[in-house]
Amino acid sequence: MALAQGQEPKAILIKNIKLIDGTGGPVLKERSVLVENGVFRMIGHSSDFQALKDVTIVDGKGKTMIPGLVGVHNHLHIPGFPFIGEVASKLYLASGVTTIQTCGAASAKREIALAKKIAAGEAIGPEIIPSGPYITGKGGNPNMIIPQNEIHLRDTIRFWANQGVKWLKVYRNIEPEFLKIVIDEAHKRNLKVTGHLCSVTFKEASEMGIDAIEHGFNSVSYFRSNKKTGTCSGTREYIDTLDMQSKEVDDLLHRLVKNGTALTSTLSIYEASIPSRRFIDERSAEIMAASFREDFQHLKDQPDQKEINAIREKRFKRIMEFEYRFYQKGGILSAGVDAGRHVLPGFGDKRNFLLLLEAGFTTLEAINIMTKNGALKLGRSDIGTIEPGKRADFVILDGDLELDPKVIEKTEKVYSNGKPYDPEVILESLKGKYGE
Template structure:
């Protein structure tokens, strides 16, 4: 009994040291607002939050009779919606479940909602989602996924369907457990993808895919809800590709004319079918030797053993042909996504954490890479907030608008004129409850990567 009491005390201290439950209304005055809609920044705006909801957005002079209210001075700061990361796993290669280390990292970086986009440990993922929902643990709102579904020749740790009945029963099983998304992987056969989409939609869940055997066009026409990784996983333009197989070569990644009629037709088809694309730029950048670096903040969070894997990462390298090739590919991936967005497509974003790219910090890096790709600051924020919510079918989050849930981030600085302000998280609010990023990160030092 004494041991249980001590565990409860430790848990209580861990949770409440990083969060502050505020019962009275909050007024954030004279702050720069990027609301997530893609519209221009609004300067010196004041925002009233009551009961976890945005109640009023106006000039400070239009707020009268302010009593029993917490006032926060937003001068020289920026407010954005909480980031909605929609390729934000709770695992990385070699570590099937990152638990509260990952969830706290996401939240500390300003990510208030995640779609995990495939689960390596689905039971644990569902359990931690429930703990966060009930306030027993700290982290973003988690939209949980089922196990990956692939095909013959695929990863043996994933579900490889045997027949239609087995596949439909599997989807029903996980949907009843609380899963909201299913992710199909590279070797999925066309007939099984059609079944996954059909049964998932019957059970009010959605489907995304890291594709190869099936083209973007084919999957979109089948009714898939989203596709991951953009140009890097397009198989529509592979040479010598066999129908329904993950085959053929990838010359297209270097040679495809992105202004061609064929590319326009594909993008138009995706837009027509409302197929969402998810950008994962930060993890691709991590594969470019000349661009890879380990920032000090990430190094402090890594365990000593895990950090050892990247001890030479910041050693200057000569730019070799591999780096040059991959650098050009990154630019082409960016151009593909930019073209899709500008044509009216729904582009969302997620970190796909791995290598030295950590949960949350990689989401912040995505913002910087979207800016590098040519997106304006309001466009990049829209991709990472409103469009993520659109992918999830959520209308209560993703923008700072009257009546929506008060998920937001206060940044210390002017994000429009200084893009690195995205890393200067001063406070995070989820459903009106505030979290201190410094305290969250302090608790995580030296823990990431421990089994």
């Protein structure tokens, strides 16, 4: 029985599929998965499902099933465009991203409104975990919230909590005393706090109780030379010279893990800064508005940048190593696209998977990072893995992901809360609209 876009069947049985369930456990071969009323009900072999009636059957032979991706640095804005939610949300869903944490909002009220529309079934897209506006400090971006005093800051947080935000993001210039207030007031109101840090070190923020830190090694200020306490200052030569096996690095990683501070990997956007790695795939080009494509072509046509390329390529490997070591020590490493440049929402999430493999993670570990660990960062137990009782967010890939990593790009069908969506139909409707 064919289903219309977003039409929820009473029951679905996906038969004989290769299953990567997101838990980090082994690949399960020739499994069948029963979904009823938007929830995973049973996982087993085909012989376990003999007496079912009124069930939509999906043949999974030759395909791979993974949980819906949980993107936890997935903005609804990009530089120059303060809100691209209507297009970005559909791009996320078409790529198999069924939950996003926006990690800072440029248009918080519009973001909250879109989240409510999707939750009500009035628009399609992933579940949106909305953020408040960025909070920074003196000398920071004037478009962000710059606290005047404690009363102002606490009132601001209370206002956005009442509007429906779930996360607050602090930015590079936040003063330590104000970060403490943000964390305190947020936690009183069951909000979580993450940060793109500079003025405050990872160690300091972790000890204050921050829930997560973004971008990993690329924004570690702990090792800066000539850094002044509480200010975004000092040199960044640590990125190129620090001994990654040193006791100082090991101690920092241990502290983050011990304190339960999650880290978010954003490899695809950093890759886009490396001249030799800049590329635009055909599908992305089709989605981009003409002027947006032209801007990227201008970037590609810049003079030879061999020196910049060598420096950034080396840094990229060190960023990867930091994340790999954090994960191996038991840290909660999650992932998000941080869309920008020529890296599109959703498309960049899938690119993250391939970059995590390049960093040394296995296929099972990469899926675990992009699904279960995203849910752990969010404090959610109802999503992130394919297990009985959890919400039926999942993706069917056309091929064997275990044998061919590029199968991550072959998204055949996306199910959000048990409802099926055809990625090709969604993408066809978005051609030429990104960056209009």
